[in-house]
Amino acid sequence: MRAADALVVGAGLAGLAAAERLAAAGRRVVIVEARDRTGGRIHTVERPGPDPPVELGAEFVHGHSAELLELIRAADLTLEDVPERHQPGPGVAGWPHPDPRALLARLLRRPSEALPDRPVAELLRELPGELGRSGDLEAVAGYLQGFHAADLALLGTRALAENEAAEDAEGDEPHRLREGYGALVRWLVDRLDPGLVEIRLRTVVRAVRWREGEVRLEVRPPDGATSDIVAPRAILTLPLPMLRRPPDDPGAVPVDPAPAGWPAALAALHRGAAERIVLRFDERWWMSGPGANPGFVHGTSEPFPVWWTSLPSLAPVLTGWTGGPRAAALAGHGMETVLRAALESLASVFARDAAGLRSLLRSADRHDWTADPFSGGAYSYGGVGAIEARAALARPVAGTLFLAGEAVAERGRNGTVHGALASGREAAARLLGQE
């Protein structure tokens, strides 16, 4: 391939979507990716046999984002409805669980002057009276930590209100791709014209040096010898931690010179921690007794407080989920520690015996996204000032540097696959508009 017109850092959904748009406009693109695979935080493991593929990263298609649904249709993939049957585990007291999103709507839907931008923890501390019943505050806090992977001392009220508004507009009902999210990534990669787009895997970007009209990526390719890749423009889809780490941190990707406003804007966005563990059993032991055939089963204070089945598939598979501080506490631990925590949680939620459940277990899968050097967390959430910060980060820098990825996705779509897709496409459109 001749010299590139643009570089794209990262072959997750944002990077692939950006490259696809640039190539469609006839630009030559080099995608530089640290891992030995494409997809980033979409990581689907396919095993022989009838079970659905195992998702280690993104699993659900949330709501009905037109862009993502159009892509799924074009790729001819099968979108399955996931039955939203939520119930407490047989071992859990204190149900009915209040609907946390309805409670949040009462807190957040107020004129913006009456919703000062501040940490959600402060709002919850001051407003328990508005959340009438006992247990309501815990329900809201549990939802925010679990779903948004957030530390409530950092999550900003206006960023959260924007997330909730986006879900109201685009829906929050979950769907799943029968073929797995990885099939969508494969389809996107296969569509890239090899005459225009080159993907360099196992190539770690160590630093980004730029001046107007030139970006120089310092890279370490598989042979270990450091070299530079140069092009007039670049779209960076690096996850937040790589951009936020101090330049002397080994996992940092310093941008030199730091574009005006970036350090302050990046400080208003936060990395969230989430852990999923996928357990395959000999049989669907949860199918007997009261509450059989559940969709989502909730506990309370367990390390993994939420479990779901793989419905509509009847595979004997349960996925455990935890987010926020509970997930952060598991990061860096080995599989056996996490599996023990998961089985004890499952036993507590379903009123079973952990050793008995272990004897029915056939396989367990998880990925430590927080310890992963190329993600440094699961997905982002906005702190105080996040809305202005994302708008600032979306602005092209001297027509040369462009930022994309779920963390900078605007209109409340951060932390999602459809947000990453939209942000990659928007960055590509901005780049083409600046040539």
Ligand SMILES: Cc1cc2nc3c(=O)[nH]c(=O)nc-3n(C[C@H](O)[C@H](O)[C@H](O)COP(=O)(O)OP(=O)(O)OC[C@H]3O[C@@H](n4cnc5c(N)ncnc54)[C@H](O)[C@@H]3O)c2cc1C
């Ligand atoms: C456990 C988990 C569950 C999730 N569940 C859902 C869900 O159900 N639904 C949903 O919509 N979203 C979900 N998400 C979020 C979704 O996966 C992300 O928002 C989206 O995939 C992010 O895409 P991206 O392109 O912005 O980032 P990434 O996919 O992270 O892509 C960035 C790429 O940059 C590469 N990179 C990093 N550092 C370097 C470097 N120094 N040099 C070169 N390359 C580098 C990375 O390897 C990566 O491939 C989940 C995420 C996780 C972790």
